Amino acid sequence: MKISGKVALITGGAGGLGKAFAAALLRAKAKAVCLVDISSRGKEVAEDLRLQYPPSQVDFYHCDVMNYDLFKGAFDFVQKRFGAIDIVCNNAGMAASDHNVSGSIRTLRLNLEAVYFGTKLGMDYMDKESGRGGVIINVASMAAFLPLMGSMCYNASKAGVVALTKSAGVPEQYEMTGVRVNALCPSFTETPLLDTSSGLREMIAQLPNHPIMSPEYVAEGFQQLVENEELCGAVMRVTPQKGIEIVPNRRKDRNSSSKL
Ligand SMILES: NC(=O)c1ccc[n+]([C@@H]2O[C@H](COP(=O)([O-])OP(=O)(O)OC[C@H]3O[C@@H](n4cnc5c(N)ncnc54)[C@H](O)[C@@H]3O)[C@@H](O)[C@H]2O)c1
Ligand SMILES: CCCCC[C@H](O)CC\C=C/C=C/C=C/[C@@H](O)[C@@H](O)CCCC(=O)O
Numbered sequence: 001m002k003i004s005g006k007v008a009l010i011t012g013g014a015g016g017l018g019k020a021f022a023a024a025l026l027r028a029k030a031k032a033v034c035l036v037d038i039s040s041r042g043k044e045v046a047e048d049l050r051l052q053y054p055p056s057q058v059d060f061y062h063c064d065v066m067n068y069d070l071f072k073g074a075f076d077f078v079q080k081r082f083g084a085i086d087i088v089c090n091n092a093g094m095a096a097s098d099h100n101v102s103g104s105i106r107t108l109r110l111n112l113e114a115v116y117f118g119t120k121l122g123m124d125y126m127d128k129e130s131g132r133g134g135v136i137i138n139v140a141s142m143a144a145f146l147p148l149m150g151s152m153c154y155n156a157s158k159a160g161v162v163a164l165t166k167s168a169g170v171p172e173q174y175e176m177t178g179v180r181v182n183a184l185c186p187s188f189t190e191t192p193l194l195d196t197s198s199g200l201r202e203m204i205a206q207l208p209n210h211p212i213m214s215p216e217y218v219a220e221g222f223q224q225l226v227e228n229e230e231l232c233g234a235v236m237r238v239t240p241q242k243g244i245e246i247v248p249n250r251r252k253d254r255n256s257s258s259k260l
Contacts, residue, residue, distance in 0.1 A: 001086070001087070001134075001135055001226055001227055001229060002227070003025055003028035003029065003030050003087075003223070003226060003227065004028060004029040004030070004031075005029065005030070005031045006025075006030050006031060006086035006087055007030070007031055007032045007033075007034075007078065007082040007083075007084055007085055007086050007087070008022070008025050008030055008032070008033045008034070008085075008086065008087035008088070008089065009033075009034045009036060009074065009075065009078050009085055009087070009088050009089070009122075010022055010033060010034070010035055010036065010088075010089040010091055011036045011037070011065050011089065011090055011091050011092035011114070011118060012036075012037055012091040012092030012093060012139075013033070013034070013035025013036055013037050013042060013045065013046075013060075013091070014035055014037035014039045014041045014042035014045045014060070015037070015039075015091070015092075015191060015192065015193070016189065016190065016191025016192060016193065016215045017091055017139065017186070017189060017191055017215050017218060017219070018035065018037070018089070018091045018092075019035075019045050019049070019215070020214075020215035020216050020218065020219040020222075021089055021091065021137075021219050021222050022035060022045075022049055022058065023049060023052070023053070023216075023219070024216075024219040024220070024222060024223045025087065025223075025226075026049060026052070026053035026056045026058070027053065028223065028227075029056070030056055030087075031056065031057065031082065032056060032057040032058070032059070032078075032081075032082050033049070033056065033057075033058050033059075034058075034059045034060070034061050034074070034077070034078045034081075035049075035058065035059070035060045035061070036061045036063050036065065036071075036074045036092075037060065037061075037062070037063070037092065038062070038063065038064050038065070038092075040062065042060035042061075042062065043060045045060070046058045046059060046060040057082075059077075059078075059081065061074045061077050061078070065090075065092050065110070065114040065117065065118065066106075066109050066110055066113065066114050068117050071114070071117050071118065071121065072121055075121050075122075075125050079125060084131060084132055085122070085125050085126055085131065085134065086126065086132065086133075086134045086135070087134060087135055087136075087137075087226055088118060088119075088121075088122035088126070088134065088135075088136045088137070089136075089137045089138075089139065089222070090114070090115040090118035090119060090122075090136065090137070090138045090139060090161075091137075091139040092110060092114060093110060093111045093139065093157075093193070094106065094107055094110050094111065094193070094196070095107060095148075095151055095154040095193065095196055095197055096151070096153065096154070097150055097151065097197065098150050098151065098152050098153070099150075104152070104153035105153070107151075107153045107154055107157055108153045108156065108157050110157075111154065111157030111158065111160075111161065112156075112157040112160040112161060112164070115138050115139075115161050115164065116164055118136070118138075119136055119138060119164060119165070119168050119181060122134070122136040122179065122181075123136070123168070123173075123177050123179050123181075126177070126178070126179045127177045127178065127179065128177060128178030128179075132178075133177070133178030133179055134178070134179050134180075135179065135180040135181070135182070135225070135226055136168070136179060136180070136181045136182070137182055137183075137184055137222060137225050137226060138161050138164065138165045138181065138182070138183050138184070139161070139183075139184050139186075140158040140159075140161040140162050140165070140183045140184065140185045140235075141154075141158040141185055141186060142185050142186065142187045142237060142239060143155045143158045143159075144158040144159040144161070144162045144185055145159075145185070145237070149203075150197075151197070158185070161183060162183050162185065162235055165181050165182065165183035165233065165235065166183070166233050166235065166249075168181040168233070169181040169182060169232045169233025169234065170233055171232070171233075174232045174233075180229070180231065180232040181232065181233065182225040182231050182232065182233070182234045182235070182236065183234070183235045183236065184218070184221060184222055184225060184236050184238065185235060185236060185237045185238065185247075186213065186218045186221070186237075186238045186239075187210075187213060187237075187238065187239040187240060188204050188210070188212045188213065189212065189213045189214070189215055189217075189218050190212050190213065190214055190215065191215060194212070209240070209241060210240060210241075211240045212240075213238065213239075213240055217238070218238050220244060221236050221238040221244040224236070224244065231246070233249065234246050234247075234249065235247040235249075
């Protein structure tokens with residue numbers, strides 16, 4: 001997909017990675033980006049991006065994406081304001097320790113249930129019948145492959161996002177909707193999320209050869225998932241050790257008649 005002239009909706013857009021994804025799209029001349037976030041900081045982030053990347057339009061839409069009806073309102077807002085939606089990034093996320101049961105359940109709901117909401121809504125609003133096709137990027141984590149100690153629900157939610165994305169990205173689905181769906185799995189990245197778990201930075205510091213990545217580097221992978229029309233149902237890992245890589249998809253090795 002050529003990003004120039006396109007319209008994007010990014011959940012968690014006020015956060016570290018969300019802002020970097022928005023900036024990457026604006027540098028590539030996206031027509032408009034809407035930051036959908038529960039934090040009122042989104043207003044300042046949108047203003048900052050408007051100043052940095054004129055004449056692109058950057059809006060902030062205050063929303064709790066865990067509420068389907070409110071989340072659908074964000075899609076209606078963008079569709080009405082810009083006439084179309086081309087790119088959806090389900091990025092909003094959180095983490096909680098296993099000791100915090102309510103926080104762990106909220107983590108599952110935000111990181112997985114809300115990503116399902118955003119994937120379903122993205123397919124509905126961008127479907128080639130009603131829309132003009134498009135691409136959905138679901139932000140998972142390397143935690144889907146290498147569990148983070150003491151965060152069962154975070155790990156499970158991210159593994160679920162990978163499975164959900166592979167389900168949504170099967171060729172038959174793409175043929176029907178014209179909407180590609182890909183997963184992005186970064187390793188540790190410099191954002192406020194790392195400060196929500198005590199001792200995490202100290203733990204990372206003890207890992208050999210494990211620098212914390214910049215959001216801008218992860219956004220390079222994000223942009224590849226948006227632009228590369230060959231990628232659908234793809235799972236991209238971004239790590240300081242191996243860089244940006246696509247996880248081989250075993251399904252592609254099977255004949256097309258297989259439903260598995
Ligand atoms: N930072 C990392 O090391 C890292 C690594 C891998 C994956 N990730 C994932 O990247 C995504 C973005 O995280 P980040 O690192 O930028 O953290 P962040 O805390 O900077 O951003 C998260 C954003 O989500 C928003 N949010 C939280 N609950 C919401 C809700 N109910 N509705 C709408 N918005 C809500 C927050 O307000 C915040 O702006 C998350 O899914 C996270 O799991 C982060
Ligand atoms: C407060 C929660 C913050 C969570 C931030 C991330 O989502 C958690 C990431 C979890 C695990 C990361 C593992 C990263 C591993 C790679 O950097 C690399 O060591 C992997 C090398 C081996 C391999 O290729 O499998």
